[in-house]
Amino acid sequence: MGETIKKKIKRIKIDVNKCNGCRSCEMICSAYHASPKYSSNNPARSRIRVIRDPLRDIYIPVYAGEYTPAECAGRDKYVIDGKEYEECTFCRASCPSRPEFKEPDSGLPLKCDMCEGEEKPLCVEWCMAEALVYEEREEEVEDIPQPEELEVGLESLANKYGMQQLLETVSRMTQKD
Amino acid sequence: MRYAETGIYLEIDLSRGNIEKIQSDPRDTELYLGGLGTNAKMIWDRVPPEVEPFSPENLLIFSAGLLCGTPAIGCNRTIVSTISPQTRLMAFSMMGGFWAPELKFAGYDKVVLRGQSPSLVYIYIRDDKVEIRDAAHLRGKGAIETAELIRQELKDSKIQVASIGAAGENRVFFASIEQGRSSASRGGIGAVMGDKGVKAIAVRGTKDIYVARPEEFLKLCQEVMDYIKFREANPIPGVMPILAGLGSPQEMKVHDEKWHTENFMWGNSRVRRKDFWNEDIARQWAETLDAMRTRLISCYNCPMKCGATISPPGHPTYMMKCFSKLTYTMAAFADLEFGLKIAQKATEHGVDGFSAPQVMAFAVELYENGILTDADMPGFPSNNEERFHWLLERIVHREGIGDILADGTYWAAQKIGKGAEAYAHNTIKKHEQLPLKLSMLNPIYFLMYSTGEKINITQIEGQFPQAPFPTREAREEFVKDWFQVPHERFKQYFLDWEPRGEKSMPFYPTVEMCCDIVDWQERMHYIDDALGMCAGLSSFPLKPPYHIHNYPKFISAGVGIIMDEELLTEATKRYRTLVRANNIRRGMRRVDDKPPENHWKKRFPELEKQLLDAYYRMKGWNLDGIPTRESLEALGLDYVAKDFLERGILKEGEEAGLDPSPSETAHQ
Ligand code: SF4
Ligand code: SF4
Ligand code: SF4
Numbered sequence: 001m002g003e004t005i006k007k008k009i010k011r012i013k014i015d016v017n018k019c020n021g022c023r024s025c026e027m028i029c030s031a032y033h034a035s036p037k038y039s040s041n042n043p044a045r046s047r048i049r050v051i052r053d054p055l056r057d058i059y060i061p062v063y064a065g066e067y068t069p070a071e072c073a074g075r076d077k078y079v080i081d082g083k084e085y086e087e088c089t090f091c092r093a094s095c096p097s098r099p100e101f102k103e104p105d106s107g108l109p110l111k112c113d114m115c116e117g118e119e120k121p122l123c124v125e126w127c128m129a130e131a132l133v134y135e136e137r138e139e140e141v142e143d144i145p146q147p148e149e150l151e152v153g154l155e156s157l158a159n160k161y162g163m164q165q166l167l168e169t170v171s172r173m174t175q176k177d
Numbered sequence: 178m179r180y181a182e183t184g185i186y187l188e189i190d191l192s193r194g195n196i197e198k199i200q201s202d203p204r205d206t207e208l209y210l211g212g213l214g215t216n217a218k219m220i221w222d223r224v225p226p227e228v229e230p231f232s233p234e235n236l237l238i239f240s241a242g243l244l245c246g247t248p249a250i251g252c253n254r255t256i257v258s259t260i261s262p263q264t265r266l267m268a269f270s271m272m273g274g275f276w277a278p279e280l281k282f283a284g285y286d287k288v289v290l291r292g293q294s295p296s297l298v299y300i301y302i303r304d305d306k307v308e309i310r311d312a313a314h315l316r317g318k319g320a321i322e323t324a325e326l327i328r329q330e331l332k333d334s335k336i337q338v339a340s341i342g343a344a345g346e347n348r349v350f351f352a353s354i355e356q357g358r359s360s361a362s363r364g365g366i367g368a369v370m371g372d373k374g375v376k377a378i379a380v381r382g383t384k385d386i387y388v389a390r391p392e393e394f395l396k397l398c399q400e401v402m403d404y405i406k407f408r409e410a411n412p413i414p415g416v417m418p419i420l421a422g423l424g425s426p427q428e429m430k431v432h433d434e435k436w437h438t439e440n441f442m443w444g445n446s447r448v449r450r451k452d453f454w455n456e457d458i459a460r461q462w463a464e465t466l467d468a469m470r471t472r473l474i475s476c477y478n479c480p481m482k483c484g485a486t487i488s489p490p491g492h493p494t495y496m497m498k499c500f501s502k503l504t505y506t507m508a509a510f511a512d513l514e515f516g517l518k519i520a521q522k523a524t525e526h527g528v529d530g531f532s533a534p535q536v537m538a539f540a541v542e543l544y545e546n547g548i549l550t551d552a553d554m555p556g557f558p559s560n561n562e563e564r565f566h567w568l569l570e571r572i573v574h575r576e577g578i579g580d581i582l583a584d585g586t587y588w589a590a591q592k593i594g595k596g597a598e599a600y601a602h603n604t605i606k607k608h609e610q611l612p613l614k615l616s617m618l619n620p621i622y623f624l625m626y627s628t629g630e631k632i633n634i635t636q637i638e639g640q641f642p643q644a645p646f647p648t649r650e651a652r653e654e655f656v657k658d659w660f661q662v663p664h665e666r667f668k669q670y671f672l673d674w675e676p677r678g679e680k681s682m683p684f685y686p687t688v689e690m691c692c693d694i695v696d697w698q699e700r701m702h703y704i705d706d707a708l709g710m711c712a713g714l715s716s717f718p719l720k721p722p723y724h725i726h727n728y729p730k731f732i733s734a735g736v737g738i739i740m741d742e743e744l745l746t747e748a749t750k751r752y753r754t755l756v757r758a759n760n761i762r763r764g765m766r767r768v769d770d771k772p773p774e775n776h777w778k779k780r781f782p783e784l785e786k787q788l789l790d791a792y793y794r795m796k797g798w799n800l801d802g803i804p805t806r807e808s809l810e811a812l813g814l815d816y817v818a819k820d821f822l823e824r825g826i827l828k829e830g831e832e833a834g835l836d837p838s839p840s841e842t843a844h845q
Contacts, residue, residue, distance in 0.1 A: 021475060022476070022479055023275075023478060036391060038388070038392060039391040041247070041248055041385065041386060042282060042385040044282065044383035044384075052334070055325065057472055128480035129482075
């Protein structure tokens with residue numbers, strides 16, 4: 001158990017009624033995370049995705065949460081305001097069963113990092129429709145160390161190929177040098 | 178490494194089912210930019226004037242603009258170019274939405290279609306994988322319906338689909354290509370797509386688009402965003418709502434349609450209803466729109482919300498493009514409810530929202546004047562709204578009289594005869610125009626209408642106010658923060674421009690000033706059409722965020738080529754001339770450069786002659802509107818000069834601007 005500390009909680013409040021489906025948020029998120037910064041953009045690398053289905057008037061920006069190694073067993077359907085949604089529509093996880101929130105080349109999971117280092121999340125800055133609103137508050141939380149991006153990636157690799165194969169590959173790679 | 182563009186285009190031969198990936202020449206980007214510029218070059222190189230619109234040799238080019246797929250806000254246009262069946266000239270129509278950036282992310286700048294497929298197909302592009310797939314099951318399906326079916330079939334909700342409806346399949350001369358919330362409508366390019374046997378192009382991409390100097394590029398985007406916010410908060414005072422802001426969201430957002438309904442012609446461009454708008458109608462129309470409009474929506478990477486999702490009771494939901502909200506309504510003398518309902522069908526069938534209602538109103542007029550009879554139109558309803566539905570179905574399926582009307586008013590009138598020609602009076606270069614008629618000649622608009630090769634006035638006019646402001650104070654106020662002007666002199670033109678008296682139209686702005694103003698506006702549109710920028714953030718509104726001073730920076734930082742205002746102006750002039758050259762080679766001459774027949778009540782033939790002469794001179798064309806050898810060579814278009822000389826279009830030794838006898842016959 002970690003000790004209790006004061007922590008800044010960053011959140012993005014999403015108002016689906018205001019989203020106009022422009023995908024600026026996807027564009028800027030991917031550009032920000034390119035290296036060097038802004039050198040390229042590619043919505044397929046974004047940590048926010050706009051689930052769009054214009055003819056059913058569905059516009060849901062979802063930003064990437066934790067990686068889950070297993071897909072869920074059942075998939076519920078929700079009816080909200082007469083519109084039917086699959087559970088996946090709202091889900092923030094990258095999981096084996098959906099292409100969302102994975103690097104297109106490596107298949108490694110992506111996770112929103114609240115634009116670490118920036119004053120405000122950039123997707124919020126670029127959303128002029130104000131569908132995304134940044135909120136900050138202080139909270140007493142238990143200090144549980146969060147896995148780093150690298151760890152998340154390794155974990156998913158381990159899940160995909162097995163720990164043994166992963167270790168063997170790493171040791172082979174280190175021997176090459 | 179290529180920046181902003183991918184450097185690769187897809188070349189698909191539909192006759193043989195062959196797909197190739199071809200590297201483009203970076204030198205072409207410097208000379209012609211991208212989009213329209215390189216399309217015009219490709220048409221010049223590969224589609225000689227002997228090639229008919231409906232022929233395997235005609236190309237249909239889908240091009241993402243040069244900056245599409247970069248973070249440049251509002252840069253999402255696909256420029257579709259081909260030879261138009263209606264004008265028989267080079268067509269270049271644009272669509273917004275999401276298709277062009279997706280094509281870039283898939284790794285391509287253009288898709289070039291040639292040949293003709295023996296059966297109906299659709300093209301599926303997913304990154305490196307490109308397939309020609311059977312589309313027999315999609316025959317006759319609506320354009321939007323087709324997109325949905327393809328998305329389901331490929332199990333990918335993020336695919337962007339450009340497709341045609343029944344009109345395109347049946348080669349209706351004003352068939353459009355539809356894509357989600359937008360369409361490429363002018364010039365009948367949907368008919369060429371149908372002729373090639375292609376129902377749709379579905380594209381999905383997951384690759385990166387790079388920019389040359391990232392920090393600098395992002396800073397430029399940030400400035401544009403700040404300016405958009407500033408303009409949202411500070412609309413331009415003293416102009417009508419549609420000109421006060423950016424984009425064209427007014428059409429969907431604003432309820433007050435007094436200006437459009439009272440200033441535009443109704444029916445077959447004949448009747449102006451000066452006192453149409455009243456409280457009752459205002460209330461009724463607002464109720465209709467509120468009841469049917471679900472959401473205001475944008476194109477890729479743009480906050481302006483110019484489109485809307487419309488759900489008419491009892492009809493499927495569709496996405497409406499700005500002005501088609503009114504085109505059917507006004508053509509049929511009906512109410513907004515009718516307009517929103519028939520537009521759903523028209524969108525699915527895939528017809529141009531300017532031409533289709535005009536053609537239908539033309540048919541009604543011919544019928545009412547006994548030129549078309551019950552023998553031609555058995556079962557023609559008596560109710561006007563039903564008549565429009567009746568006509569729409571026959572036109573898109575080319576049934577009975579619809580087969581003739583499907584060629585547009587100009588060609589239909591020729592076929593019908595019996596004086597029908599007099600009713601086809603709202604065309605430019607054989608293509609239907611906005612039903613706008615005014616009292617006295619406007620010299621700036623005269624030039625834009627006559628010489629605009631995009632065949633659509635709203636895509637030529639732009640950054641200079643449409644009319645003088647009533648007071649000097651208001652004008653002074655306007656020019657204060659008018660930094661978009663290419664040169665200070667434009668401010669003076671505007672300051673001195675009076676509604677009445679010596680410095681008023683038609684003799685002020687002077688002929689030279691008019692040419693100067695038109696040249697500026699035209700230049701901005703041509704830049705947009707190469708970069709893939711939405712005119713709504715650039716060439717069309719007053720005081721837009723994109724202008725001649727920041728565009729070169731966007732190109733340098735984005736593409737990584739050397740660019741400044743002078744080079745950009747020259748490049749624009751180069752491919753503008755090339756578009757002209759394509760059309761000159763197809764027989765277009767001065768005699769074709771004229772506005773719709775009875776567009777203005779009061780005309781000034783001598784002034785009009787002076788205007789055209791001066792405009793041609795400024796462009797480096799002779800008096801017949803043909804670019805001279807000297808001006809072609811100065812632009813590096815020696816190959817065009819050579820071709821013109823070989824064909825006898827230009828004659829050896831002829832001096833610039835001295836051709837004494839402009840041709841008298843229109844091209845056929
Ligand atoms: S930027 Fe905002 S409005 Fe645009 S898609 Fe993202 S959440 Fe929606
Ligand atoms: S907060 Fe930053 S990292 Fe998270 S989705 Fe938005 S732009 Fe991407
Ligand atoms: S200004 Fe309007 S039409 Fe233009 S890109 Fe933006 S939303 Fe689309």
